[in-house]
Amino acid sequence: MNQLTFENPVFSCYALAAALLIVKMMSQGWITVFRMFKVNGGFRYPEDARKSLANPDPSPGQLLPNEYVERSRRMHANDVENIPLFLVAALLYVCTSPSLWLAAGLFATYVLSRLGHFLVLLTQRPHEVRAFFWTIGSLIVYLMAGAVIWHALAR
């Protein structure tokens, strides 16, 4: 039976969670852009420190790392390491025909764990809180990948 259609409520929940995470991760790029404009620096390409419409008053210091900008880049790097794994693991998990409530619970918890992780990094909360949220997301991905392996081998 085909699970990958919007007629399957588990797939609908997955698609909703996936699209929200895609919007989040794409927006991290805009946050980096916003921060580079705000501090007028933190650039990485030499051509960005040349005189142009968007940079009327260039200086070589604009190419130095800026912690405010780098933080957003590291947040982006963390998304890059985690979100694509969820996107594929959860898609395959949908194909194992899980119960709607379990699947919806895992997807929602994952989205909330990434939201928590984002807010902790944004507000520079202690490492333990960040580790807590990351661990939850990580365990959900392991759980779904485990269910997929089990399903693939059990047939």
Add this chain to the structure above:
Amino acid sequence: MNQLTFENPVFSCYALAAALLIVKMMSQGWITVFRMFKVNGGFRYPEDARKSLANPDPSPGQLLPNEYVERSRRMHANDVENIPLFLVAALLYVCTSPSLWLAAGLFATYVLSRLGHFLVLLTQRPHEVRAFFWTIGSLIVYLMAGAVIWHALAR
């Protein structure tokens, strides 16, 4: 109805765009390799600056960052931040049964926007041109993610 087959022309268009982007992103790794060979440096692993078949004349300076190589790595990092999002967002968008012409137009525009972004970085054009291409790709991903969210909630 199942949208994820090559009998669905929207899926065929998606698969074509996705495969082209996968080839592009994979090739960025080879471009980095090519550049490391060309400048005989820009390595990041200490073992790469040891004497070997591919490195008969090693020196510690080979481990220093090299802008020519780093540029390719940053281009790769930009692919990593963007292309996986398109690959999944567009797959889910195909499941919303969009019109063929709209979908094909979005997929083709995305591929062209990434090609433009690649060429701008390769030839070190001003930041504004790069931002233009990146913004187009970003908006297409937002649009598709928005359509997926709408479709998931409207049912």
Add this chain to the structure above:
Amino acid sequence: MNQLTFENPVFSCYALAAALLIVKMMSQGWITVFRMFKVNGGFRYPEDARKSLANPDPSPGQLLPNEYVERSRRMHANDVENIPLFLVAALLYVCTSPSLWLAAGLFATYVLSRLGHFLVLLTQRPHEVRAFFWTIGSLIVYLMAGAVIWHALAR
């Protein structure tokens, strides 16, 4: 015909390979965490070098790059550049209805090539061995992407 179900043995093989790679890539994050604990440093967020439960004896030196930790981060970055491409390319390749043995062979070889790449980096073997494993994985992704392009255009 729908290929993306566990009733299709090619899909089952894909799902198994994909889940194993997802587990591998997620675990690289834990390896980085383990290494940061072991050397009590290599942190990147200023707040991580503040006094806390997990860091009772902080020092500014904890924020300096540590090669042991950085190696795990670079291994993670390599996963990030490669594994999502396989996950999507192979999914689309499954939709081209390949022969089971060819597909299973490609998937298994890819997983083994990534395992080899991981072990080479872990044990700091010469660059040539790493390049060998990476090249195999890269060629498999190109091959599958090529099959998808061919299939999309041939219809």
